[in-house]
């Protein structure tokens with residue numbers, strides 16, 4: 430088994446207040462972990478640390494055995510992709526957004542791959558040429574999700590990506606995430622409170638008073 434994350438005695442402190450208190454846990458390759466906890470408990474803070482957007486105040490996060498601080502951030506982001514609520518799209522069209530991952534890799538846009546991904550989140554091919562300003566919130570969220578997996582990452586970190594959406598859209602996105610995990614082996618860490626979404630997980634983590642409690646689903 431490959432250990433993806435090994436979090437060792439990590440704390441995160443802001444303005445003298447300890448949000449995460451000396452937490453330790455591991456995440457193995459292919460796991461589907463959901464993270465829950467009361468508002469303000471530190472769920473986003475934890476994901477932001479794992480995404481290398483912020484640094485822990487103390488302790489260390491190892492990614493595949495190497496401390497996060499030793500990685501080049503650009504290389505790291507290619508492997509560990511981060512999606513959040515109300516993710517913003519840019520440019521004019523959906524195609525521009527899905528072409529962006531190719532642009533930063535100096536590669537030619539693969540239209541076929543883009544169409545295949547649209548299908549995975551239940552959107553028709555015509556969406557490729559749609560203007561981003563014409564999309565609904567749920568459509569934007571689906572495009573943002575597939576933009577994260579144009580080049581399949583090793584890890585998907587997701588922060589409440591479905592919380593403002595209706596049940597049907599939620600289901601579509603949840604199903605796509607489940608498939609990325611089961612069919613493509615992506616390791617998923619997903620902040621969500623939705624019981625349907627939690628059911629797909631192999632583990633649930635709860636953050637309570639700065640500590641993590643892990644429940645391995647039997």
Ligand SMILES: Nc1ncnc2c1ncn2[C@@H]1O[C@H](COP(=O)(O)OP(=O)(O)OP(=O)(O)O)[C@@H](O)[C@H]1O
Pocket residue numbers: 443444448466467468469470471472473474475
């Ligand atoms: N940059 C910051 N400056 C001040 N306080 C911060 C900062 N970042 C986080 N916090 C505080 O840390 C705590 C944890 O925030 P975080 O966003 O991680 O919680 P959360 O569990 O994701 O909450 P929610 O479910 O409401 O999104 C909160 O009390 C928040 O106000």
